[in-house]
Amino acid sequence: MAAPAGHPVREARSECSEEALAAALADVPELPRLLEIDPYLKPFAPDFQRRYKLFSQTLNNIGESEGGIDKFSRGYESFGVHRCADGGLYCKEWAPGAEGVFLTGDFNDWNPFAYPYKRLDFGKWELYIPPKQNRSVLVPHGSKLKVVIRSKSGEILYRISPWAKYVTRDSDNVNYDWIHWDPEHPYKFKHSKPKKPRGLRIYESHVGISSYEGKIASYKHFTCNILPRIKDLGYNCIQLMAIMEHAYYASFGYQITSFFAASSRFGTPEELKELVDTAHSMGITVLLDMVHSHASKNSEDGLNMFDGTESCYFHYGPRGNHNLWDSRLFAYSSWEVLRFLLSNIRWWLEEYRFDGFRFDGVTSMLYHHHGIGQNFSGDYHEYFGLQVDEDALTYIMLANHLVHTLYPDSITIAEDVSGMPALCFPISLGGGGFDYRLAMAVPDKWIQLLKEYKDEDWNMGNIVYTLTNRRYLEKCIAYAESHDQALVGDKTLAFWLMDAEMYTNMSVLTPFTPVIDRGIQLHKMIRLITHALGGEGYLNFMGNEFGHPEWLDFPRKGNNESYHYARRQFHLSDDDLLRYKFLNNFDRDMNKLEERCHWLSAPQAHVSEEHETNKIIAFERAGLLFVFNFHPSNSYTDYRLGTTVPGKYKIVLDSDAAEYGGHQRLDHNTDFFSKPFEHNNCPYSLLEGYTEVSGGALGGLARPLPERGVSAAARGQQPGWERRSAAKGSVAEQFCGSLSPCLRAWRGVLVAPSFPRTSVPPKARFCPGYNSAPHAGWHFAAA
Numbered sequence: 001m002a003a004p005a006g007h008p009v010r011e012a013r014s015e016c017s018e019e020a021l022a023a024a025l026a027d028v029p030e031l032p033r034l035l036e037i038d039p040y041l042k043p044f045a046p047d048f049q050r051r052y053k054l055f056s057q058t059l060n061n062i063g064e065s066e067g068g069i070d071k072f073s074r075g076y077e078s079f080g081v082h083r084c085a086d087g088g089l090y091c092k093e094w095a096p097g098a099e100g101v102f103l104t105g106d107f108n109d110w111n112p113f114a115y116p117y118k119r120l121d122f123g124k125w126e127l128y129i130p131p132k133q134n135r136s137v138l139v140p141h142g143s144k145l146k147v148v149i150r151s152k153s154g155e156i157l158y159r160i161s162p163w164a165k166y167v168t169r170d171s172d173n174v175n176y177d178w179i180h181w182d183p184e185h186p187y188k189f190k191h192s193k194p195k196k197p198r199g200l201r202i203y204e205s206h207v208g209i210s211s212y213e214g215k216i217a218s219y220k221h222f223t224c225n226i227l228p229r230i231k232d233l234g235y236n237c238i239q240l241m242a243i244m245e246h247a248y249y250a251s252f253g254y255q256i257t258s259f260f261a262a263s264s265r266f267g268t269p270e271e272l273k274e275l276v277d278t279a280h281s282m283g284i285t286v287l288l289d290m291v292h293s294h295a296s297k298n299s300e301d302g303l304n305m306f307d308g309t310e311s312c313y314f315h316y317g318p319r320g321n322h323n324l325w326d327s328r329l330f331a332y333s334s335w336e337v338l339r340f341l342l343s344n345i346r347w348w349l350e351e352y353r354f355d356g357f358r359f360d361g362v363t364s365m366l367y368h369h370h371g372i373g374q375n376f377s378g379d380y381h382e383y384f385g386l387q388v389d390e391d392a393l394t395y396i397m398l399a400n401h402l403v404h405t406l407y408p409d410s411i412t413i414a415e416d417v418s419g420m421p422a423l424c425f426p427i428s429l430g431g432g433g434f435d436y437r438l439a440m441a442v443p444d445k446w447i448q449l450l451k452e453y454k455d456e457d458w459n460m461g462n463i464v465y466t467l468t469n470r471r472y473l474e475k476c477i478a479y480a481e482s483h484d485q486a487l488v489g490d491k492t493l494a495f496w497l498m499d500a501e502m503y504t505n506m507s508v509l510t511p512f513t514p515v516i517d518r519g520i521q522l523h524k525m526i527r528l529i530t531h532a533l534g535g536e537g538y539l540n541f542m543g544n545e546f547g548h549p550e551w552l553d554f555p556r557k558g559n560n561e562s563y564h565y566a567r568r569q570f571h572l573s574d575d576d577l578l579r580y581k582f583l584n585n586f587d588r589d590m591n592k593l594e595e596r597c598h599w600l601s602a603p604q605a606h607v608s609e610e611h612e613t614n615k616i617i618a619f620e621r622a623g624l625l626f627v628f629n630f631h632p633s634n635s636y637t638d639y640r641l642g643t644t645v646p647g648k649y650k651i652v653l654d655s656d657a658a659e660y661g662g663h664q665r666l667d668h669n670t671d672f673f674s675k676p677f678e679h680n681n682c683p684y685s686l687l688e689g690y691t692e693v694s695g696g697a698l699g700g701l702a703r704p705l706p707e708r709g710v711s712a713a714a715r716g717q718q719p720g721w722e723r724r725s726a727a728k729g730s731v732a733e734q735f736c737g738s739l740s741p742c743l744r745a746w747r748g749v750l751v752a753p754s755f756p757r758t759s760v761p762p763k764a765r766f767c768p769g770y771n772s773a774p775h776a777g778w779h780f781a782a783a
Contacts (some may be wrong), residue, residue, distance in 0.1 A: 080163030087131030096123025151308030199600025200537035234591025293361030356411030400433025478534025494547030582661030642682030
């Protein structure tokens with residue numbers, strides 16, 4: 001039922017013995033439920049058994065040796081440097097390869113050997129420094145510190161503690177300095193965490209580029225200027241990138257040097273806490289971009305070679321290096337590495353009150369090959385066997401167990417391109433424990449269509465397949481584009497659509513050019529159909545909601561250290577004379593309609609039409625009927641649409657509306673009535689007269705479907721990986737009723753019943769669909 005279409009399990013692994021299956025079912029508490037959901041996984045039951053036993057054994061060992069994972073994950077309370085109640089200082093490090101460890105800094109005029117640590121068991125070292133005679137602290141807040149390591153070869157190394165909470169870099173210095181952070185008046189949180197969102201609408205954000213000015217923006221700027229925008233746009237979650245300290249700004253925060261330190265480029269730790277607290281006061285959930293898949297190779301201000309050996313926190317030899325990322329790879333089987341990483345998770349949850357994490361580079365963690373050179377086909381053999389790094393997978397399970405045990409409403413998202421089965425199922429089922437995975441094939445599909453295909457060659461079935469081809473009951477975050485597509489070397493959707501004309505033809509004082517008209521309509525439709533059909537959550541990278549021009553490029557030698565492209569020009573969407581406001585308005589109303597109708601938390605959509613000739617897609621979800629006309633030139637009148645729900649429909653979102661830069665070709669006062677006339681395997685249908693569909697949501701259909709338009713409504717449920725097709729119908733006969741709207745090219749509309757439904761729709765299935773207006777999208781919703 002849930003096997004990837006077209007990639008059956010090989011005969012060689014088609015079954016396991018009854019004894020092996022019984023043993024697996026006995027060891028993994030809810031494995032029978034997983035195998036019921038996806039029977040194709042039955043041959044791999046021993047793999048799930050082994051993974052679960054590794055997780056359970058590690059968790060039990062932590063309990064026996066450390067008093068439980070709760071205590072084990074509090075490493076930051078003892079490791080590093082801490083002020084004691086008597087005014088003294090307690091210091092602790094793990095440096096198994098060191099012959100000697102010392103503390104130095106401003107407080108002792110940088111005498112490297114004045115304060116030696118005492119060697120403990122298992123490579124640990126500790127130091128207690130008594131207070132001054134007046135009981136004042138010997139190392140005041142803001143002091144610069146270094147750990148001095150004497151290696152086995154006798155070399156003297158100056159290092160930053162892996163547990164450092166704040167590091168900065170002077171303008172004339174290449175390396176970062178460790179700053180002892182112990183403010184007299186730390187920030188006190190004022191607001192409680194918001195409830196876990198019913199449907200995640202994520203605004204992917206980078207604090208440093210959030211200003212239009214050519215400089216690094218601050219936590220304060222983001223708090224005061226960007227958070228209100230995010231709230232107004234209807235997003236209920238922000239994902240903060242590049243927060244964990246990274247020496248190289250252009251790495252986008254993915255080459256971490258200090259894992260416990262909030263990036264000082266943007267301000268102080270207290271200002272980051274204020275940002276999170278303010279977001280919570282607005283009801284916004286805050287996720288951290290967590291990078292535990294690798295670390296920077298920096299040694300003087302990073303983890304690499306901390307104790308003089310390359311195998312302190314990382315694997316020794318080639319296994320400890322990522323060749324494409326030029327970074328170090330953690331030894332996840334190491335006891336102290338587990339303590340470090342699990343404590344790091346808890347630190348961000350408790351010190352800064354983040355609500356969860358988006359784990360970066362999960363594919364690299366899961367496999368010994370790190371995904372390099374792999375073309376994952378969906379064959380289940382790719383996800384099991386010796387290529388899987390089960391030490392890393394055990395850590396992933398421990399991390400998710402910790403997060404959801406400490407804070408059950410916390411959210412974890414996996415950036416995994418491989419599609420590993422059960423990664424987003426609970427650990428008790430044998431899964432990895434994530435809540436969501438990113439639907440990474442979706443943005444690739446849109447870029448492929450825009451780069452390689454003419455509008456008239458777009459395949460409606462392939463679009464629907466990409467948007468719905470996900471594992472049953474494993475939730476996905478859909479997105480049309482993220483920061484990856486915005487980076488230099490690629491283009492945003494807006495730039496692929498409109499390119500150079502964005503510089504000259506975005507003024508409302510000038511007539512629409514064909515390029516700008518097409519670009520604006522398709523931009524809205526692509527985002528709406530991705531939002532409504534692509535997953536159980538939605539993500540947008542900051543600025544792309546209004547079609548931010550150009551690309552993203554951080555200052556580096558290759559661009560003469562310029563900040564010109566490392567910024568977000570939000571003022572463009574505020575200018576009433578520019579067309580960016582139309583895209584911004586549509587994005588806002590799309591999100592707010594989802595907040596009202598909850599399609600992200602509804603079962604998968606029931607797709608009733610994928611009409612290749614007419615370029616129409618229609619589907620139902622959460623009681624809404626979505627209709628998209630992707631045809632570049634054809635509009636349709638008296639178009640019949642199938643539906644599973646009887647009743648009266650009203651237009652609730654219309655991408656062709658004037659406030660969204662449309663041509664106002666739909667009458668929003670029209671009521672549409674479904675009748676018991678079967679169409680496209682749906683028991684009811686309604687006729688849509690003259691409608692423009694450019695992407696939107698309506699409480700009923702009242703106009704013809706334009707080319708490139710979409711309309712959607714769904715209340716059913718359908719398993720991932722499973723596609724069942726229904727007979728394709730004629731677009732001209734999609735509506736049954738006395739309506740005469742027309743579907744315009746490049747339009748999308750959303751409609752919904754205007755009174756309570758009494759019938760229960762059949763189990764949702766994938767069906768071919770149709771759209772009746774060029775480049776348009778409709779959405780029908782309850783009035």
